[in-house]
Every structure is written in C-alpha cells, then in structure tokens.
Amino acid sequence: xxxxxxxxxxxxxxxxxxxxxxxxxxxxxxxxxxxxxxxxxxxxxxxxxxxxxxxxxxxxxxxxxxxxxxxxxxxxxxxxxxxxxxxxxxxxxxxxxxxxxxxxxxxxxxxxxxxxxxxxxxxxxxxxxxxxxxxxxxxxxxxxxxxxxxxxxxxxxxxxxxxxxxxxxxxxxxxxxxxxxxxxxxxxxxxxxxxxxxxxxxxxxxxxxxxxxxxxxxxxxxxxxxxxxxxxxxxxxxxxxxxxxxxxxxxxxxxxxxxxxxxxxxxxxxxxxxxxxxxxxxxxxxxxxxxxxxxxxxxxxxxxxxxxxxxxxxxxxxxxxxxxxxxxxxxxxxxxxxxxxxxxxxxxxxxxxxxxxxxxxxxxxxxxxxxxxxx
Numbered sequence: 001x002x003x004x005x006x007x008x009x010x011x012x013x014x015x016x017x018x019x020x021x022x023x024x025x026x027x028x029x030x031x032x033x034x035x036x037x038x039x040x041x042x043x044x045x046x047x048x049x050x051x052x053x054x055x056x057x058x059x060x061x062x063x064x065x066x067x068x069x070x071x072x073x074x075x076x077x078x079x080x081x082x083x084x085x086x087x088x089x090x091x092x093x094x095x096x097x098x099x100x101x102x103x104x105x106x107x108x109x110x111x112x113x114x115x116x117x118x119x120x121x122x123x124x125x126x127x128x129x130x131x132x133x134x135x136x137x138x139x140x141x142x143x144x145x146x147x148x149x150x151x152x153x154x155x156x157x158x159x160x161x162x163x164x165x166x167x168x169x170x171x172x173x174x175x176x177x178x179x180x181x182x183x184x185x186x187x188x189x190x191x192x193x194x195x196x197x198x199x200x201x202x203x204x205x206x207x208x209x210x211x212x213x214x215x216x217x218x219x220x221x222x223x224x225x226x227x228x229x230x231x232x233x234x235x236x237x238x239x240x241x242x243x244x245x246x247x248x249x250x251x252x253x254x255x256x257x258x259x260x261x262x263x264x265x266x267x268x269x270x271x272x273x274x275x276x277x278x279x280x281x282x283x284x285x286x287x288x289x290x291x292x293x294x295x296x297x298x299x300x301x302x303x304x305x306x307x308x309x310x311x312x313x314x315x316x317x318x319x320x321x322x323x324x325x326x327x328x329x330x331x332x333x334x335x336x337x338x339x340x341x342x343x344x345x346x347x348x349x350x351x352x353x354x355x356x357x358x359x360x361x362x363x364x365x366x367x368x369x370x371x372x373x374x375x
Contacts, residue, residue, distance in 0.1 A: 050334045050343040051323065055363060055371035058093025062368035068124065068214055069313075069352040070116035074360040078142075079370055080111035080124050088142055090119050093372060099142020109134065112159070113214030115189075117166040123189040125161050125171060127211045133158035135171060137189040149183065149192040156181055159209040160217035162225060170195070170244045172217045172227060175203035180227060182244050199246035204232040206258065210277070213313035213327075213352040215264040220273075226297070228252075228275060230261015237265065237275060239297045253302035254278070255288045264314040266324065271296045274339040276326045278310035283330045285309060290326065292339030305341035307333035313352040317373070318359045325373070327353045327363050 060066075060079070066087075068080030077093065080086045084106040087096045100106075101124075109126035116122040120141045126134045133151035135158075138144060149171075151158060156173040163169035167188045173181040180203060182195040208231045209216040218226045227238040227247070235256035240247045252275060254262050260279035267273040271294055278289030289311055290303040309330035317323040322338035327350035333342040350365035361373035 050345045051336055052375045053317075053325075053334055053345055054374050055332065055346055055348065056374045058089070058096075058370045058372055060087055060096045060368040060370050062087060062096075062098075064368055065351070065366045066364035066368065066370065067110075067112045067212060067312075067351045068114035069354050069362060069364040070114045070122060071354055071356050071360055071362040072116050072118055073356055073358055074372070076116075076119045077360075077362050077370075078114050078116040078122050079364045080114040081364075082110050083107065084109045084111065084126075086111060086114070086122075086124060086142060088119070088122075093370060097142070099138070101136055101145040104136070104145060104147055106134070106136070112211045113161045115161055115163050115169065117163075117188075121166070121188065123161065123163075123169070125158060125214075127158060129157055130154055133173070135161075135189060135192065148185075148189055153181070157208075159211040160214050162217045162219040164219045164223055164225070164243055168243060170217065170225060172209060174208040178202050180209070180229075180238070184244060195244050199240075201238065201247055201249045203229075204236075207232040207236070207256075210261065210263045210280075210312070212263045212280075215266065215313055215315075215352070215354075216262075218265045218267065220267040221270045224267070224270065226265045226267060226273070228262035228265045228277075230256045230263070230277065231258055232256045232261075235261035235277065237262065237297055237300065250297055250300065252300045253288065253291045260288075263310075263312045264326075266314045266316055268316045268324075272322075272338055273297060274314055274316075274324050274326075274335070275300065276307060276311040276314045276328075278307075278328075280310050280312075280329075283310045283328065290339060290342060294338070301340075303335075303339055303342060305343075307342045308344045313350070313354075313363075315353050315355045315361065317361060318355055318357055325353050325355075325361065325363075327351065327365070329365070332363065 064081040064085040066079040066081040071077040113125040135149035223243040263277040311326040311328040331347040332345040350363040355361040
C-alpha cells in the first residue's frame with residue numbers, strides 16, 4: 001500500500017522516483033507514488049468509446065506495475081516493471097511468460113523501460129541512483145539476460161532509452177555536471193559509451209526527466225531523437241537530428257515544477273509531434289498537460305481541449321491521419337486532430353502506451369494491467 005511521505009525534499013536526480021509506482025527510500029527522503037491502486041477500475045469503463053476505440057484487457061496474472069512496454073506486433077509484446085519483473089507474450093496476450101532476469105541481483109530493481117525488436121531480442125533499463133541504474137540484454141526470448149551497463153556515477157539517474165534501429169540506441173540520465181547525460185550503443189545494447197556532452201544545451205536548475213513510461217526520450221524519423229523534461233518552468237523539449245550528438249532546446253506551454261512537466265513525447269514524421277504530462281500530484285487536473293507542434297518542434301502550441309488528467313505516456317495510432325493516444329493513472333484520451341483537442345477514452349489506470357508500425361497499440365500499468373487497442 002502506498003504511504004504518504006513525511007517530507008518532500010526534491011532534487012533533480014529524484015524526479016524519476018517522484019513518478020514512481022512504489023515508495024522509494026533515498027539518501028535524503030522518501031517519496032510516495034501517485035494514484036493509489038485501489039482507487040482505479042479494473043477494466044474499461046467507457047460506455048461510448050471515443051472514435052470507436054476501446055481497450056481490451058490482457059490479464060497477466062501479475063501485480064507488478066508495468067511502466068516499461070515494448071509491443072512488437074499484435075501477437076508479440078514485452079512489459080517490464082517493479083520487483084525486477086519482465087513478461088512476454090507471443091500469442092496476443094492470451095498467455096504470458098515470466099522471463100524476468102534471475103541470478104543477477106535484480107529482484108528489487110524497477111525496470112522502467114524496455115525496447116524489444118522481436119520475440120527474442122530485448123533491452124531493459126532499471127532506474128535509480130548509482131548502481132541501481134542498469135541495462136540488461138537478451139537474445140533468446142528472456143531465457144537468459146546479460147548485464148551490459150551499470151552506472152558508476154553517483155550523480156547520474158537513468159530514466160529512459162530509445163532506439164533508432166535495432167542496433168543503435170541511446171539512454172538518458174538526469175543532468176550530471178549541468179547537462180543531461182547520454183550513453184549510446186551501436187551493437188544492439190551489447191556495449192555502451194558516453195556521448196560527448198558538448199552538443200547538449202545546459203540544463204536549468206532543478207531540471208530532470210520523469211521515468212514514468214519510458215518515453216521521456218523518443219526516437220523519430222531517421223536519426224532524430226527527442227528528450228523532454230520537468231522540474232523547471234516552463235518544461236522544455238530537446239531535439240537532436242543526429243542520434244544524440246547535437247541538440248537544440250525549446251520552451252513548451254507546459255508548466256514545470258518538482259512534480260510537473262512533460263512526461264512523454266511522440267512524433268509522426270519530421271514535423272508533427274505531441275507532448276503530454278501535467279502534475280502527477282494532481283492526477284485529474286486537466287490543465288497545462290498537452291501541446292502539439294507542426295513545425296518540427298521549433299514552436300509548441302497548447303492543446304485547446306486537454307486530456308482529462310495528468311498523462312504519462314503517448315503515441316500515434318498507425319494508419320490514421322492525426323490520431324494519437326495519451327494515458328495516465330486516471331484514464332486514457334484520444335485526439336483525432338494531431339493534439340489540438342482530446343476526448344476521454346477510458347477511466348482505467350495505465351502508465352504507458354505504444355504502437356507498432358503494423359498497427360498494434362498496447363497499454364500497460366499498475367496491478368499487472370495490460371491491454372490492446374480495438375476498434
């Protein structure tokens with residue numbers, strides 16, 4: 001059961017745990033998770049699904065909180081989360097295999113991000129200070145895992161990963177020495193090296209990422225990558241044209257604070273993007289929680305009708321002109337006009353949503369909740 005913290009002392013390195021699913025004990029203070037699990041419905045509650053969309057639950061038999069989500073197709077998907085848990089389905093969610101790492105001391109870790117390339121290959125990221133930030137890789141469907149990165153920088157706190165191809169990826173940490181720290185792989189996660197921070201703009205005081213859905217860092221068209229932040233006002237959007245070597249940064253219309261900012265970014269092509277977030281301490285507040293761009297991120301405009309609460313994950317629905325999804329602890333929303341307006345889709349709790357190029361959209365969250373989008 002979630003407990004309230006006695007003291008709320010916020011540092012940039014702990015924003016990821018502020019968005020957490022379990023109470024985290026740090027060197028200075030403890031933080032509680034938002035949105036108590038028992039307050040959320042167990043399944044879809046939409047009586048008139050927006051745009052004809054609805055979630056179909058795919059019971060996992062787990063009570064872990066799955067913030068890491070990596071669908072590969074309509075049949076293959078991976079989820080990762082609390083208590084070192086990783087599950088995989090190869091039959092559309094009819095059954096799930098527990099493919100969690102064993103014998104590697106990961107039982108207490110939170111795997112907040114997972115990237116999967118097929119039914120056999122996946123990379124997982126655990127979050128936390130110091131050595132709790134780790135990356136593991138499997139090439140045999142989770143039968144075995146190999147640790148390929150363990151953070152040794154005390155000030156670093158890794159939040160998210162994104163891959164532009166199955167071989168090339170980047171993982172991001174909260175700022176170290178005044179800049180977001182990035183590491184990259186060019187061999188599918190087997191090895192990692194630090195990206196020269198020279199091309200990264202300076203972070204502002206208190207600025208950091210939220211490890212809420214694995215989408216505070218996102219890959220776009222070609223070698224483009226996007227990074228979003230909170231903790232400072234306004235929340236900001238960082239854009240890279242070259243897989244993380246150089247970056248530009250733009251202010252967004254979303255307000256930032258220790259508990260608020262941008263939690264997720266998703267692009268369609270080079271020009272059209274959406275960002276969602278809000279304040280996780282106000283999960284049903286429908287203000288300053290979404291924006292869109294049509295010029296590749298040079299400028300961002302606030303949504304005219306916002307999602308119906310704080311939202312931690314987002315993605316575009318393949319095969320549509322301008323439809324995207326946003327999810328959070330208080331429900332799901334859909335836009336059919338590229339983020340200008342949003343409509344409530346469902347009131348069930350989810351943390352993450354991701355879609356595949358082939359048209360499959362999946363969502364995951366607390367109490368082992370996983371669902372597939374139907375229309």
